[in-house]
Amino acid sequence: MMRFEIVHETEYRYSEPVFLEPHLLRIRPRSDWSQRLIRFDLQISPQPEGCAQLVDLDGNATIRPWFSGRHDRLHLMARSTVETMVTDPFAYLLDPAADSLPIQYAAEAPQLSPYLEFASVAPAVEALAGEITTEADGKPERFASLLNQRIRELCSTETRLEGDPLSPEQTLTRGRGACRDVAVLFAEVCRVAGLAARFTSGYAAGSPEQERFLHAWAEVYLPGAGWRGYDPSLGLVVADRHVALASGPQAADARPFVGRFRGTDVDAQMTVDLRISASPSEEAATARIDSEGQGEQA
Template sequence: MRYEIIHTTSYAYNRAVTFDPHVLRLRSRNDCTQTLHDFHLQIAPEPIRISDIIDLEGNDLVKVWFDQTSDRLEFTVKSEVETFRRDPFNFLLEPWAVRLPIDYPEPLRTQLHCYLHPLGTPSTVDPVVAQLAHEIWQDVAGSTTAFVCELNQRLHENCRHQVRETGPPLEASVTWTQKQGSCRDVAVLFMETCRVMGLAARFVSGYQQGNPNWKRRHLHAWVEVYFPGGGWRGYDPTQGMAVGDRHVALVASAIPKQAAPISGTFRGSAVRSQMNAHLSIKVLDGDDGGGVGASDSLNLHQATEREIYEILHSKGTAKKEIQAAIEAIAYWQDGDRELTWKNLKQSTKSGKHKVKGFGKKTYKLLQELAFLREA
C-alpha cells in the first residue's frame, strides 16, 4: 500500500510566547515493513535551526530551535509512505519461546531489558493488570501467540473507544477498571499486560488507514511485541487486529512519552493555549479501504485458526460464528476431504454437512476475504 499523508498540528496562544526547543516525532520510519519515499516539513514561525536526530531506540526525530516570540505555532508534515507487511503471521517462534513465560537467553535478555519491565518508578506489577494477564495465560494454556491474540481481542471487545486528543496515557489498571480509553490508553494496557507475562513489548505512534469516509482522523497508537523468531510484530487492540500494511509507524519506544508526536514547552505569564490537528490520509496505490486489501486476504489452505479468527473478527463477526467457521473449515481439511467453496457451502445451515452456527452470511464474507481452489 502507498499513502500520501498530510498532518498539521497548530497551537494558538492568547498572547505572544517564547518557544523552547521542540522535538518532532513525525517522520515515518524506514525498515523492512515500510519505506518513506518523500518527506516535507513546514514550520511557522520559521526556526533558526533544524537538526535531524536518531534517538536511543533508532527513531528518526527532528529538533528545532526558535529565536522569536509568537502567538501561534504550526507544524505541517507531508509524507509519502509505502507499506509491505501483507501477512503479519509469516514467522515461526523459536522452540524455547512457544510458551510463557519466556526464558530469554543472553544477550537477548539484556537487549530487551527496557521492554520487559512495567512502567513507573519504582517498576512494580499492578495487581489489576497481573490478574488480567494470568486469566488469559490460563485460558490459552500458556501459548505465547495465543496469549497475544486473545489479549488483543479481549481488550477490543471490552474497552469502549474514546477520543482524547491531549494528555498522557492513563495507567493500565485505570483503563481496564473503567473498560474504556483512547487508543494510547488501551495500547499501554496491552503493553503492560504483555510485560507482566515476561513478553517484551513497546508503544508505537503512527497512522492507521481506517475508513476513507471518516470525516475526521486522528493520530493512532498500538503495540509491537517482540517474538523470538519473528522480531517486532504489531497488534492494534483498538481495532482488534494484527498490524499489516494498513498501519504506518512513526516511532516506537519502551516509554510512551518518548513516542509523543511533538514535545516542547513555551514561556510566558497568564497564557492560555489551544491545540488543533488535521490529518489527511490518501491511498495512492492499493485498496482504498472500501474493499478487501492485501492485509485482509487469506489463503484458507494454509491459514491457522488464529489467522481466521483475526480476519473475521476484524470484520465484526461474532465469536460463536467465527468458531463455527473454524470448525467447518477444519472438517473439510481433515483426512481425504477437499476444502473448496463448493464443499464448504455444504457446512452452512442448509447444507448436507452443516455445522451449527455457520451461516451463509459468514460463508459469503469468507468468499470476499479468502482464497480457495475452485471445485
C-alpha cells in the same frame, strides 16, 4: 500492500507572544522492511533558527528545531508518502526460545530490559495476564492474539485528543479508553506475563468519511520474528493498514510532538488537521491483475 498519502497539520496558538524552547518531533514515518518512506516534507512556521535531524535511543527518526525571538503561534505541516509491505503478519519462524511464557530472552535480555519493566501491578491487570496465559497454554504468539481480542471486547474506544494515557488499571475499570490507553494496557499485561512490549504511535487506514486522529498500538518482541504489532483498539494484528511513526518503552517515548514555551499568564490552544488517503499500491494492484489473468487462462 498499501500506499498512504498523509498530511498532518498541527498548530499551537498562544494568547501572548512566547519564547519557544527547542522541540522534539517524531513525525517522520519509519522506513524499514515493513514500510517504505517514499517522500517526506516538513514545513515549520515560524522559521526555526536551526534544525537537527537525529536518531534517538529507540531508533526513531527525530527532528529537533530551535527558535529565536517571541511568537504567538507555531505551525507544523508534515506531508508523507508511505508504502506498507506486510501482507501476512504471521510470515515468520519463531525461535525455540519463544515457545512458552515467560520468554527466556538470552542474548537480547540487556536490550529488552526497558520493554520488560512494569510498575506495581494492579490485581486486575495481574489477573488478566494470568487468565490469558492459561487460555493460550503459555504460547506467546497465541497469548498476544487472545489479549488483543480480549481488550477489544472489554474496552470500548473513545476519542481523547490530549492528556497522558490512563493507567492500565483505570482503563480496565472504566471499560473504555483512547487508543493510547488500551495500547498501554496491552503492553503492561504482556510485560507481566514475561513478553517484551513497547508503545507505538502512527496512523491507521479507515473509511474516507471518518475524521482522522493520530493512532497508537503496541508491539511485542518475539525471538525469530522481532517486533510485531497488535492493535487492541481495533482488534487487529498490524499489517499493511498501519503506518508507524515512533516506538518506545513508554508512551512518552513515542510522542510525535514534545516541546515547551516560556511566557507568563499565557493560554495555549492546539488544533490538529489530519488527512489520510490509503489505496492498494501499484505493485499490489499489478500482482492482483496478474493473478486474475492467470486464473482466467486456467
